[in-house]
Amino acid sequence: MKNKTLFLVEVAIFTALALLLDILPLGFKLWPQGGSVSFAMIPVFIVAFRWGLKGGLLSGFLWGILQVATGTAYILHPVQGIIEYGLAFTVVGLAGVFSKQVIESMKNKRVKKSFVYISVGVFLGSAARFICHYIAGMVFFGSAVEGQPAWLYSLIYNSSYMVPSFILSLVIVFLLFYKQPRTLVGKV
Numbered sequence: 001m002k003n004k005t006l007f008l009v010e011v012a013i014f015t016a017l018a019l020l021l022d023i024l025p026l027g028f029k030l031w032p033q034g035g036s037v038s039f040a041m042i043p044v045f046i047v048a049f050r051w052g053l054k055g056g057l058l059s060g061f062l063w064g065i066l067q068v069a070t071g072t073a074y075i076l077h078p079v080q081g082i083i084e085y086g087l088a089f090t091v092v093g094l095a096g097v098f099s100k101q102v103i104e105s106m107k108n109k110r111v112k113k114s115f116v117y118i119s120v121g122v123f124l125g126s127a128a129r130f131i132c133h134y135i136a137g138m139v140f141f142g143s144a145v146e147g148q149p150a151w152l153y154s155l156i157y158n159s160s161y162m163v164p165s166f167i168l169s170l171v172i173v174f175l176l177f178y179k180q181p182r183t184l185v186g187k188v
Helices: 002-021 039-069 078-087 090-107 111-141 150-179 180-185
Strands: none
Touching: 002 039, 002 090, 039 078, 039 090, 039 111, 039 180, 078 090, 078 111, 090 111, 090 180, 111 150, 150 180
């Protein structure tokens, strides 16, 4: 019962932190349809690595739902809203697939191995989110530049904030796990 309560509390707190980091102007909000380079995926990655796939997916899903509930979502069509807020933020939690490997390598003080697993997990979550935004961008937003194909516009637009967000998340998540392993994975 204690672990279930701790799980729910941590998911709630880290999800709220993701929303807060997304709303606060800490990142670079230069994109007109809602994309931004921010620290917001980091709490979801932490939950995913601490609690696994279930925790990561739940935290990501709640983060997307909270964006809709708080009015920060940019929705043109219900299906676009489901793809970009219901699905895209949920799949950030796919990083939890590597939870056991991250925890094990941190406990064994294998820094390089933990960096590899964290990198692959953060890449998986970021890439899956990118794919969702890319598809929604192609289908629902088309091209804002005359003569440019929708697929190219969506690729440029979404990669312009997702690639820096991936790099930022990777560096910070790894540094957090490396500098504070006890806090993030329990007794090390």
